[in-house]
Amino acid sequence: MSLPRTPSFDLTGKRALVAGASSGIGLGCAAALAEYGAEVTLAARRVDLLTDIVDELTSEGRKARLLQLDVTDIDATAAA
Numbered sequence: 001m002s003l004p005r006t007p008s009f010d011l012t013g014k015r016a017l018v019a020g021a022s023s024g025i026g027l028g029c030a031a032a033l034a035e036y037g038a039e040v041t042l043a044a045r046r047v048d049l050l051t052d053i054v055d056e057l058t059s060e061g062r063k064a065r066l067l068q069l070d071v072t073d074i075d076a077t078a079a080a
Contacts, residue, residue: 001052001053001056003027003031003035003053003056003057003060004027004028004031004032005031005032005035009036010036010037011033011036011037011038012036012037012038013037014037014038014039015038015039015040015041016030016033016038016039016040016041017040017041017043017067017080018030018033018040018041018042018043019043019044019069019071019077020043020044020071021040021042021043021044021050021053022042022044022045022046022049022050022053023044023049026042026044027053030042030053030057030064031053031057034057034062034063034064035062038063039063039064039065040057040062040063040064040065041064041065041066041067041080042054042064042065042066042067043066043067043068043069043071043080044068044069045068045069045070047066047068050066050067050068051066053066054066067080
């Protein structure tokens with residue numbers, strides 16, 4: 001898998017929660033945030049895809065974790 005890249009900026013010490021991070025724009029956002037120093041929690045319904053992405057990000061030295069989350073569940077989203 002080849003993760004998307006973006007122009008340089010520093011997010012060291014920041015945390016981010018990205019919903020829909022298993023593909024598309026969500027994946028691109030999560031990869032960019034992690035690349036520039038943010039500790040990223042990747043959230044989506046499909047944990048199998050998140051596992052592979054988190055493994056790749058952490059193998060590159062990025063800070064990433066996964067969270068199974070359905071954003072249509074308002075209480076679970078608020079708790080996250």
